[in-house]
Amino acid sequence: xxxxxxxxxxxxxxxxxxxTALPDRVLDAVxxxxxxxxxxxxxxxxxxxxxxxxTSVKLGLAAxxxxxxxxxxxxxxxxxxxxxxGLDNSIPTPTPTPAPTATPIPKxxxxxxxxxxxxxxxxxxxVEVLVNVPDGWIGGGDWLLFGPRGVEPPxxxxxxxGSVSRVFANPLNAQDGFLDPPVGPTVDxxxxxxxxxxxxxxxxPTDVTIDGYAGKVVRMTLPPELEIPENGFLxxxxxxxxxxxxxxxxxxxxxxxIDVDGQRLVLELFSYPDTPAEDxxxxxxxxxxxxxxxxx
Amino acid sequence: xxxDLVIRAQRxxxxxxxxxxxxxxxxxxAVAHRxxxxxxxxEDATQQALLAIWRDLPQLRDPAxxxxxxxxxxxxxxxxxxxRERRWTPNMRLLPSDEPMQADGSSAVVDRDQLERGFRRLSxxxxxxxxxxxxxxxxxDQVAETLGVPAGTVRSRLHHAMRGLRAxxxxxxxxxxxxxxx
Numbered sequence: 118x119x120x121x122x123x124x125x126x127x128x129x130x131x132x133x134x135x136x137t138a139l140p141d142r143v144l145d146a147v148x149x150x151x152x153x154x155x156x157x158x159x160x161x162x163x164x165x166x167x168x169x170x171x172t173s174v175k176l177g178l179a180a181x182x183x184x185x186x187x188x189x190x191x192x193x194x195x196x197x198x199x200x201x202x203g204l205d206n207s208i209p210t211p212t213p214t215p216a217p218t219a220t221p222i223p224k225x226x227x228x229x230x231x232x233x234x235x236x237x238x239x240x241x242x243x244v245e246v247l248v249n250v251p252d253g254w255i256g257g258g259d260w261l262l263f264g265p266r267g268v269e270p271p272x273x274x275x276x277x278x279g280s281v282s283r284v285f286a287n288p289l290n291a292q293d294g295f296l297d298p299p300v301g302p303t304v305d306x307x308x309x310x311x312x313x314x315x316x317x318x319x320x321x322p323t324d325v326t327i328d329g330y331a332g333k334v335v336r337m338t339l340p341p342e343l344e345i346p347e348n349g350f351l352x353x354x355x356x357x358x359x360x361x362x363x364x365x366x367x368x369x370x371x372x373x374x375i376d377v378d379g380q381r382l383v384l385e386l387f388s389y390p391d392t393p394a395e396d397x398x399x400x401x402x403x404x405x406x407x408x409x410x411x412x413x
Numbered sequence: 414x415x416x417d418l419v420i421r422a423q424r425x426x427x428x429x430x431x432x433x434x435x436x437x438x439x440x441x442x443a444v445a446h447r448x449x450x451x452x453x454x455x456e457d458a459t460q461q462a463l464l465a466i467w468r469d470l471p472q473l474r475d476p477a478x479x480x481x482x483x484x485x486x487x488x489x490x491x492x493x494x495x496x497r498e499r500r501w502t503p504n505m506r507l508l509p510s511d512e513p514m515q516a517d518g519s520s521a522v523v524d525r526d527q528l529e530r531g532f533r534r535l536s537x538x539x540x541x542x543x544x545x546x547x548x549x550x551x552x553x554d555q556v557a558e559t560l561g562v563p564a565g566t567v568r569s570r571l572h573h574a575m576r577g578l579r580a581x582x583x584x585x586x587x588x589x590x591x592x593x594x595x
Binding site: 144 | 423425435439452463467538539548
């Protein structure tokens with residue numbers, strides 16, 4: 118058996134191997150794009166200013182922005198929000214924007230530690246999802262949020278946004294294809310498929326309502342002794358045929374399956390037995406405060 | 414690193430940025446390749462990182478921190494490339510190695526093969542911590558600052574990653590069933 122020191126020595130030696138030089142063509146491609154790639158300039162509203170202000174100052178500044186916008190005659194608040202389905206897009210966000218108007222709600226960025234604010238998630242179906250994210254969470258792309266400790270064991274967590282088009286027949290082997298006949302389009306269809314799936318260790322569903330839309334919550338707990346293959350514990354394909362899977366023994370996944378005016382929204386919430394209760398409570402608050410609306 | 418070049422590039426001087434990019438590109442690419450374990454993905458990530466550096470350079474408050482900041486943008490680009498790869502092609506498998514297995518696990522060839530497999534099983538989050546700490550030799554607090562996560566998270570990720578790599582090496586050291594039966 119290797120010692121920790123052996124492992125470190127071998128890993129360091131192994132990392133020394135491999136390419137270092139970037140081909141000239143790649144560098145040339147970058148330099149060719151400079152003239153058409155504008156730089157983002159520092160503005161009068163510094164990028165991180167909001168994060169360092171206390172709540173009353175933030176509220177005051179947000180109010181001032183609204184007043185300035187009104188005085189300048191912008192009709193932002195009077196005009197219907199394109200594609201918003203009636204959701205309130207005027208919530209101030211920490212996005213660094215110089216314009217003295219309410220800013221558009223940004224998508225969840227990829228790889229960034231987020232400042233508290235409202236972000237737009239992409240569930241790959243025509244449903245608008247607005248998320249109020251606490252400070253210090255991590256964006257994983259517009260369909261994925263990580264908690265402040267990441268998503269990895271022993272104490273991480275996340276929220277993934279999406280839908281379900283097809284469910285893997287065998288979570289341990291993609292070659293077995295998908296459930297046949299396919300899962301129907303309703304919340305109950307998917308819940309029934311999850312509960313009757315021979316490979317899914319699920320608990321009975323509970324009812325839930327988010328932003329006025331009803332649905333069910335199904336919990337899956339991967340057994341601690343489960344041998345998870347390299348491809349992970351395969352779950353389903355989302356609305357754009359992207360595969361979704363779990364990946365860790367003991368992982369807890371809460372599936373929120375919500376009917377948004379006929380569109381089936383599915384949230385996957387990963388956590389572990391050691392994820393702190395306060396983190397889970399914060400995540401629950403995020404889910405409870407989701408703003409949902411169907412899109413045309 | 415020449416801070417004057419950084420300041421000039423911040424003001425939109427493309428020649429100054431080209432000098433910075435030439436100086437930084439190899440080291441960025443080396444890190445990207447070690448995180449992603451794929452030449453094409455690493456080239457794409459490095460290209461995206463260099464463009465992001467150009468785009469966001471005016472917002473870098475301290476030009477002396479250019480190197481550390483550039484790694485942060487590179488790791489973000491690696492996340493993007495890695496997630497795209499993993500999300501859309503999760504069924505990619507490493508084929509079994511043709512190298513002969515050695516029961517004592519001491520072969521460098523076998524170590525490399527097993528490490529490669531073990532490393533590819535790690536998430537990009539874990540790989541980035543391993544590479545920044547064990548390849549660039551950065552202390553964990555610097556890794557945490559660069560990745561924008563708490564130091565405890567970095568320690569946890571490093572522990573998890575090294576445990577996985579050690580398990581990969583140990584798995585190779587165990588005799589196969591056939592060897593054990595002989």
